[in-house]
Amino acid sequence: MKPSMLSISMILGATLAIAPLAEASERERGDRSDRGERRMMWFEHFDVNPEGQVTADSIRVIRVNRLEQQFEQYDLNEDGYITEAEMIEVMERQARERAVALFARLDTANTGLVSKEDFLQRHRMSPERMEEIRVRMENAGESRREALENLEIIIKERRERGENRQERLENRQERRRERSGSGDSSSE
Numbered sequence: 001m002k003p004s005m006l007s008i009s010m011i012l013g014a015t016l017a018i019a020p021l022a023e024a025s026e027r028e029r030g031d032r033s034d035r036g037e038r039r040m041m042w043f044e045h046f047d048v049n050p051e052g053q054v055t056a057d058s059i060r061v062i063r064v065n066r067l068e069q070q071f072e073q074y075d076l077n078e079d080g081y082i083t084e085a086e087m088i089e090v091m092e093r094q095a096r097e098r099a100v101a102l103f104a105r106l107d108t109a110n111t112g113l114v115s116k117e118d119f120l121q122r123h124r125m126s127p128e129r130m131e132e133i134r135v136r137m138e139n140a141g142e143s144r145r146e147a148l149e150n151l152e153i154i155i156k157e158r159r160e161r162g163e164n165r166q167e168r169l170e171n172r173q174e175r176r177r178e179r180s181g182s183g184d185s186s187s188e
Helices: 003-029 037-043 056-074 085-105 116-122 128-186
Strands: none
Touching: 056 085, 085 116
16 A cells, blocks of 8 residues: 555544544534434444344444445545545535534624624533533442442452462362371371
């Protein structure tokens, strides 16, 4: 592979890996009311086995399809290759589209201007959102404490098993010594 194609492949790989995160982040900044609905629509694409479980093959197929779609977005002239110019053009267009959408959300008065006050106001969290975050953090703290407690129990059990193993080993060795010692006395 030529060096320029290798670097483009690396950039494409990084972009394709990051794209779902960027899309998720963008959706989180938007209307949160339909997030659950979008998640359900995403899961509808998975094939499930007879037990109702999502299979690795199903995930793989969806991932490959998504990567192929992303490749086609970048391959503007449809020649089966992505050039640096094509990637830059697509990414600049996407950045422009996101900037226009963000500005539209910030410019609530449709003046074409966003004041510092409006900017800060738009980014303030509602009391409900702050409470949601507080509860999540609290739950995460509780989950962490539970996990640490479980870990301590596991470590203690493993230590006890280790001590028991050591005791059993010592007992076995003692019995062997006794047997070998009693065998010596019987031969006298």
